Amino acid sequence: MSLENKHDGDEKQLRKLLQDAIPPVGGSSSSHNLWPRMLRRIEEPSSRLSSRVPWFDWALLGITAAALLFFPALIPALLYHL
Amino acid sequence: MNLLERFAAGQVNAFEAVFRQHQREVYGWIVRIVRDPGAAEDLTVEAFWRLYQKRDRLDPSGNCAAWLRRVATNLAIDHLRRARPVTLLKEEPAEAKRGDCVEQQQARAAIRDAMMQLSPKLRVVVQLVLIEDETYAAVADSLGISLSAVKLRVFRATRILRKKLKEGGVWP
Numbered sequence: 632m633s634l635e636n637k638h639d640g641d642e643k644q645l646r647k648l649l650q651d652a653i654p655p656v657g658g659s660s661s662s663h664n665l666w667p668r669m670l671r672r673i674e675e676p677s678s679r680l681s682s683r684v685p686w687f688d689w690a691l692l693g694i695t696a697a698a699l700l701f702f703p704a705l706i707p708a709l710l711y712h713l
Numbered sequence: 714m715n716l717l718e719r720f721a722a723g724q725v726n727a728f729e730a731v732f733r734q735h736q737r738e739v740y741g742w743i744v745r746i747v748r749d750p751g752a753a754e755d756l757t758v759e760a761f762w763r764l765y766q767k768r769d770r771l772d773p774s775g776n777c778a779a780w781l782r783r784v785a786t787n788l789a790i791d792h793l794r795r796a797r798p799v800t801l802l803k804e805e806p807a808e809a810k811r812g813d814c815v816e817q818q819q820a821r822a823a824i825r826d827a828m829m830q831l832s833p834k835l836r837v838v839v840q841l842v843l844i845e846d847e848t849y850a851a852v853a854d855s856l857g858i859s860l861s862a863v864k865l866r867v868f869r870a871t872r873i874l875r876k877k878l879k880e881g882g883v884w885p
Contacts, residue, residue, distance in 0.1 A: 642843070645843060648884075649828070652822075653825060656845065657745075661744075661750065663754060665740070666732060668758050
C-alpha cells in the first residue's frame with residue numbers, strides 16, 4: 632500500500648471516529664433575529680471604544696498624566712523626545 | 714445603483730438587506746467552527762459590524778460573501794484561542810444518551826480530548842474538513858491560505874490525532 636493510500640485510509644477512518652464523537656453541526660441557523668442586535672451595535676459605536684483599548688494603555692496614559700502633573704518640568708523633555 | 718453601492722453610500726436599509734442576505738450563511742459557518750450557538754450569534758454580529766465599519770472602502774463589485782466568510786473565520790479562530798476548553802466540544806452525541814457501552818463513551822471522550830489538544834489553527838481545519846465535510850477549497854478560501862496549506866494542516870492534524878488516539882487505545 633502506498634503512503635498516499637495509507638494516509639487516505641487513515642483520514643477516512645479518523646473522519647468516521649471524529650463524526651461519531653463530535654456530530655457535524657451542518658447547516659444550522661440561528662433561531663433569533665440578529666438584526667435588532669446589529670442595529671444596537673451600529674447606534675452605540677462610541678461606547679465600544681473603551682472596551683477595545685487594552686487596560687494597560689489606559690494605565691500608561693494615567694501614569695503619564697500623573698507624572699506630568701506632579702513633575703511639570705518633564706513636559707519640555709517629553710516634547711523634545713516626541 | 715446596486716445593493717452594495719447603496720450600502721457603501723451609507724444607506725442603513727441597504728445594510729439591513731446585505732445583513733439579511735448573508736446572516737444565515739455567516740452564522741452557519743461560525744457555528745461549525747465554535748460549536749456554540751450563543752458565541753456564534755455574537756461573532757456573526759461582530760463580523761457584520763466590521764463590514765459596516767469598512768463600508769467607505771468597500772468595493773461594490775467585490776465578493777462580499779467571501780470577505781464576510783474570511784472575517785467570520787478569523788473571529789471564530791480568535792474565539793477558540795480565548796475560550797476555555799471546557800466550553801468547547803462539550804456536547805455528547807445523541808447515541809451516548811441511549812445507553813452506549815462505557816468503552817464507546819470513553820472512546821468518544823478521548824477523541825474530544827485529543828481534538829481539544831490541537832492548536833486552534835489545526836482544530837479549525839479538522840472541524841471543517843473532517844467533521845463538517847467542507848471542501849478543501851472552501852476552507853482554503855475562508856482561511857486565506859492555499860489549498861496545499863490546508864492539506865498540509867489536515868495531514869499534520871491527522872498525524873497528531875492518530876498518535877494521541879493510539880496512546881489512548883482508541884486507534885487500532
